[in-house]
Amino acid sequence: MRLELLVNGEQRVVDVPEDVSLLEVLREDLRLTGAKNGCGEGTCGACTVLLGGKAVRACRTPAARAAGQEIITVEGLSPREKEIYTFAFTAAGAVQCGFCTPGMVMEAKALLDRQPEPGEDEIRQAFKAHLCRCTGYQKIITAVRLAGRALRGEIEPRAGDPAGMGKAFFRPDAPAKVLGEAVFVDDMQVPGMLYGAVFRLPCARAKVKAIDVTAAKEQPGVVAVLTAGDIPGERYQGHIFKDWPALVAVGEETRYAGDALALVAARSSREARAALDYIKVDYEELPPLTSPQDSLAPGAPALHPKGNLLSETVIKKGDAEAALKSCAHVVTNTYTTPFTEHAFLEPESAVAVPEDSGLTIYTSTQGVYEIHTQLVSLLNLPPEKVRVVNKCVGGAFGGKEDLSVQHHAALLAWATQKPVKLTWTRRESILCHPKRHAMTITMTTGCDAEGNLVALVADLVADTGAYASLGAQVLERACTHATGPYRIPNVTIRGRAVYTNNPPAGAFRGFGVPQSNFAMESQLNLLATATGLSPWQIRWQNALEPGDTLGTRQVVSADIGLKDTLLAVKEAFESSPCAGIACGFKNVGLGVGTRDVGRARLAVSGGRVKIYSGAACMGQGMEAVLIQIVAETTGLPAALIDCVLADTARTPDAGCTTASRQSLFTGEATRRAAADLAAALKGRTLAGLEGRVFQGEFYGATDPLNSNKEHPVTHVGYSYATQVAILDEEGRVAKVVAAYDVGRAINPLNLEGQIEGGIVMGLGYALTEDFPVQDGIPVRQTLGRLGLLRSHQVPQMEVHLIEKGGTPYAYGAKGIGELATIPTAAAVAGAYYRRDGKLRLSLPLEGTPYARSGK
Structure with a gap:
């Protein structure tokens, strides 16, 4: 099909398949990559362009429909518009990963072209077809209003503060991200590049008897088809434990539905994916183990040579069991939290390029050296022959620590000696990469008659899915933080991470602590009721102070600002009878004796x-x-x-x-x-x-967990927070007031954006996000069904930064990325508990206006 298109004021002619989308034409034929492919389902808005002056999702717009209409992409903005939108989004702190930003800019242009001075509600409604997983939307709304003022001539674009500590210095990467010039991996084109695709089985657990790739090799455009026998080095890889096969071999079992059995490289992405249908696998489907209870049951099949227990963590301080007998009030409950999908906007992508008798892999990862180590082992190459380069990373939140596409692109490039790009579809991303751990937490908490905490006993069971990823370490953090940031003399905590045939679970913002925090903070609300204290007061009198010890026996340092965060939100909490409160803390650095x-x-x-x-x-x-x-x-x-x-x-x-x-x-x-x-x-x-x-x-030197030192240093530092969630008359979250002990704020503008995004992620965890799995297979495999909150659903947020000296390092800066999410779900749960007196033991919370059917 020959198409004549008017794009950014220029007539363009392209020959394309009849079923091609406008996004494919823009990105692949016209090389206009400002519009991003975040979902392919019209859900995320990252591909937004203007068609006939109206904002459309290019991924769902047939290219033929665009013929005869003016198309404007972010590249086609006027010089003045580029200046204004760059200023507005940068000055508002509305740019983080940047993957969604060009689509947001085009939506803003469409809105401001038709309504030069929109109100906040109009902006929220205009952007409800967009997803942003980083910013929490509040700063995007501010950016649109700033852009409107600049377009109306009320203000002129300006530069940010000079660089230095505590300054609102404009981030240097923002302009390129706003204008769609920042290069993400899938934007790359390399001469002679092939495209990769991955074959998987439709079930979670199966015995592989034979793999026949003969017919696939003969398909149009196919250059290579690889199976396990084609791997030149160590086939089993992993971030810490080497238990994850790059390709499952004949005679082995698959352990989850995302396991790869074969790889295809072809001259086009369509040809590579079409060839997958010609790979024939003889397999026996086996009953999957879909819960830790199933996996730990006597006689359960061993999913790994070491068995089904990945790891166990024990924390002990004092004699908790004996101390509980002396308590005036004791509460025991079992809490459950679900798997959660990271839903970063950029699907996983890698481009592997053979050069200088080695490989360069361009990717999107949280750790280039961690990926490098595994690729060197997989390819059996000298370290200096493998180079890993990060392009822009379109969000991660822990979900881009493991190998995903890098090793498969590298294997295909090494075998063909041609560049290979491998980009997952959104469905593949949801199916394959590790999730937040589902956990079951049984907790007993006791206090004296005055509400002073005396003892805590907890048992945590984490579903770590098919492979280890960082499951053992996530379990450790869930256990070490299960006490909350409170003074508890007697603590016994046991945790187990268990293999199942569910999707792997690994790092996710908060790293196990959102789960245990939900349990601990809910327990505290019950003890407050039993003692007649307010939820704020019981937290205040038990809050850690300098010289106290954590559950790991580490001494709390003098820079702790936890009580300052409680004071900062006290008025907001006490002003509403339907407000919930929760505190949280999170380590900074790997800690527990790991070299860092x-x-x-x-x-x-x-x-x-x-x-x-x-x-x-x-x-x-x-x-x-x-x-x-x-x-x-x-x-x-x-x-x-x-x-x-x-x-x-x-x-x-x-x-x-x-x-x-x-x-x-x-x-x-x-x-x-x-x-x-x-x-x-x-x-x-x-x-x-x-x-x-x-x-x-x-x-950052630290001591191992359960060190024999009297007061070990478990982590080099901790950040602390308190959040208040306030409900309106209908039972919706109207406002979140949050205070964070950040040590020293290097850039308050960027820091606030991080926190707001973390709060919204926590709200989704509390209210709308779930990830049901049936027979090991994710039930929801599209972005639109994950329950992600959108701009019109997000409450107002008020952030207080508490700067109290911090650590002796980096001018006192402490980490905030994870802490931003940790107390939110518990604060929201506390608000509903105060509203209706019902204790909710599971996430997402039931019996709220946000609850949805079809769980």
Whole structure:
């Protein structure tokens, strides 16, 4: 089919298949990649363009329908519009990962073209077809209003604050993200590139008897079909435990529906996927184990050679069982929390390119060095022959720590000696990557007559799914944080992570703590009722203070601002009879004796300073953080500072972006390197330091869990928070007031955006998000059915930043990415408990206006 299209004022002619979408034509034929493919189902809005002046979802618009109508993409904005939208979205703090941003900009243009001065409700309604998993929408609404004012001539675009600590410095990556110029992996095109596809079985557990790829190899466009025998190195990989096969071999069992059996490389994505239908597998479907109880039952088949118990964690302080007998009030309940899907907007993608007798893999990950280690092992290549480069990361939240597409793209590229791109569909992403752990938590909590906590006994069972991922570590954090940020003299906690045939469970914002926090905070509400204390008062009198000890026996440091966060929200809580309150805390850094190092290198070249660090930015603003630290330390302006992140050939290993660690660990490494640069600059100019390199490293030493030390250092630091959720008369969340002990806010604007996004994610966890699994298969495999909150459903948010000195590192900065989500579900549950007196023991909460049928 030949199409004549008017795109951004230019006539274009393309020959395309009849069933092609407008998005495919724009991205693949016209190379206009500002419109993103986030879902392929018209749900996320990332592909929004204007067609005849109206906003449409290009992924669901047939290309033929666009003939004869003017098409405007983000690339087609006028220079003035580009200036205004870049300013507005940057100044409002509305840009994080940036994957959804160009679509948001086009929706804003459509709205402001027809209504130059919209109200907040109009903006919320206009954007209800868009999803953003990073920002929480509030700052996007602010950005649209700013853009409207600038377009009306009421204000002029301006620059942000100068770089430095505590400044609203405009993040350098924002303009490219706003205008669709930032390169995500699926935007890449390499000459001669092939496309990959993956074959999987339609069931969760099966014995593979034979695989026949003969017919698939003969299909049009197919260049290679690979199976397990074609892997040159170690087939089993994993982030920590090597229990996950890159390809399941004949004679083995699949362990979940996402397991890969064969790979196809072809000259087009359509040809690669079509060839999958010609792969013939003889298999015997086996009954899946779909719960930890099934897996731990006597006689259950072993899913792994070590059995079905991945790990066990025990925390003990004092004698909790004996202490419970002395308590005036004791409550016991069993809480359940579901699997949850990360739903980052950018599906997983990798481009593997053979070069210099090795491979370069362009990808989207939270840890380039972690991916590098596994690819070296898989391909059996020397480390220097494998390079991993991060492009822009379109959200992650823990869901991009494991291998996903990188190893399959690499295998196909190595076998064919041609570049290969492999991008998952949204369905594949939902089916395959690890989720938040479903947990069952039985907790007994006791206090004295005055409401002082005395003892806690808890048993946690986590469904870690088919493979380990980070399940053992997630379980540890759930256990170490199950006490909440409270003074409890006697603690006994046991946790077990159990293999099943469900999708793997791994890292997800909060890393196990949202689950145990929901249980602990709900218990506290019951004890408040029993003692006659208010929910605020019982938290205040039990809140950790300097010198107290955690459940792990670590001594609480002097920089704790937990009580300050309680004071900040007290009035908001006490002003409403239907307000719920919850506190939370979260470690910063890997801790528990794990070697944890941040690294940075500063190089002076051409009268400029370039920061090199292997830290990944997945939307949190890492580049801005490091530039601000260098500027603060050296006095140099941001205009002379550049940043290169996450490239194993160019940047030092700074560890994975996980555990809320990068601002502290890599921030401190950068500060140390910058301090050396500042010393060298005394009496000299940058020109006089041409070619000099300054190295920085920070090692956060900690002790193993259950160390025999009297007071071990479990983690280098903790952040603390209190949230209040306020319900309206209809029982909907009208407002969330939140206070965070952040140590030192490097960039308050970006920090607020992180927190707001985390709160909205927590609201979804509390109210609308579920991930039911039947026979090991996810029931909901589209983005639109996950229950993600949208702009018109999100309450007002009020954020208080408590700065109380922080750690001795990185100017006192502490992590916030995970903590932002942790107390939300418990605060919302507490609000409903105060409203109707019903204790809700499961998430998402039942009996609310948000509850949906078809669970």
